[in-house]
Amino acid sequence: MLHMSKKKNELMERVSNENLHSRSGRWQTVDGDDSVEDFPKLSEEDIRDITLGVYQLKLAKSYTEEHLENDEYYEVMQQGHQLIRVRMASRHTRSKSHNLWITYDDCCIKAWYCICKAGAQIVGTCSHISSVIWFLSFYQHQSCKGNQAKQWRDYVHDAN
Template sequence: MMGRKLRTTILVIPEMLDPEWMDRDDVFLRDQRYKERYKCGYDQHYNTQPLPELKPGDSVRIKTDKDKLWILERVEGEGLDRRGMRWSKVDVENVAPDFPCYDESELRQLTLGVYQLRMALSYAQEHTDADGGFEILINDEIPGLLCAKIQSRHISAKQYRCWVSFGDGVVDGWFCKCKAGTRVVGMCGHVTSVIWYLSFGRYQNSLKGVRNWTASLEDASDIPAIIDESDSDEDEGCVEE
C-alpha cells in the first residue's frame, strides 16, 4: 500500500466548497448589543449616575499618576512604614477634628464608584466597638497625615496600613500597603473605609454603638449584614504581627 496513489473519485457538492464567512457587520452589531446590555445591568445594579456635563468656565481637577503617588514616595522616603515610628492609638471622636467633611455624592466622586463605599460600611462594622471606638493610628509629629491599621476581611493574621493626607478642607493623597493600594484610579477599600468614616460615617447617629463582629459568636443567627467579597487582589499584601 505504501507509495500507491489514491485514484478514488470523491463526489463533492459545489455549494459545500464555498466558505460560510461571518458577516462582519452582524458580528459588530451583536458585540455592541452585548456591551450595551452589560453596561445597563451594571448601572442598575450599582446605581451609577452619569457625570454632570461640563460647561465653559467650569473648573476641572485632574489627578495624574505623579500627583497621587507622592504620598507613597513620602512614606518610603521618610520611613513612615517602619515599626520604629511612634504611632499612637487615639479615640476616633478626638482624632483629626479638621478632617474634611464629605457627603455621599462627593465621596462617590472621590472614590470613582459606589462599590468601595459599600465595602466601607462592612469595614467600619468590623473596626468599631459598642462605644464607637475606631482603631486609628496617628503620629502627632506629622500634621495632616493619618495612618490606619485595617484588618483583612479574609485572613485574620493579615493587616494593612494605609495613609491619608489632608489639608485645606480636602483629602489630597492616600496610600495603602495592600496590592491595590497604589492604584491611580480611585482607591482601595481600606483607604475608602478610613476616609468614609472620618468624613461622613462618624457624624451619622445610626452608626453610634455599632456592634463588633465578635458579638455575633453568641448567636449564630444574629449576623450583621455584609457586602460581597472584595477583589482578591486587595487582600494580598504585607502581613504585620
C-alpha cells in the same frame, strides 16, 4: 492621551523616602465616638467622587461596620501636619493588618497610599482607604450611627 499607569503615587514615594512606614509614634484607637479632629467632613457624594463609584462606597460601609462589630477599631497615628497613618485588621486574615496613609487639608482628601496590592492607585481607592475615609469624614459625624453598612444589601439582587 495621558497614560495613568506611568503616573506615580507621590504619597507612596513620600512614605518610602521619609521612612514613614517604620517611624514609631503613639497610636490612638479610634472607634465610632472618636475622631481625627481636623479630618475634613465629606458627603457620601464627595466620597463617591474619590472612590470612583458606589461599589467602593458600599464596601467601605460594610468594612467599617465589620470592624466596629468585632471591636477591631482603626488605629490612627498622626505623622505630620494633615498626614495620618492608619493600621487596620484584614477582613480575610485575622493575623494580618494593613497600613495606609492619607493626606488631607481643611476641606478635602489630597492623596492616599495603602500597602495592599491595590493600594498604590492614584485613581480610585482600595477598600481599606475608602473605609477609613468614609469612617473619619462621614460616619463619625452622623447623629444616628445605626447599622448603615448593612444597608448595602438592599442593592444586591438575586443573580438568578
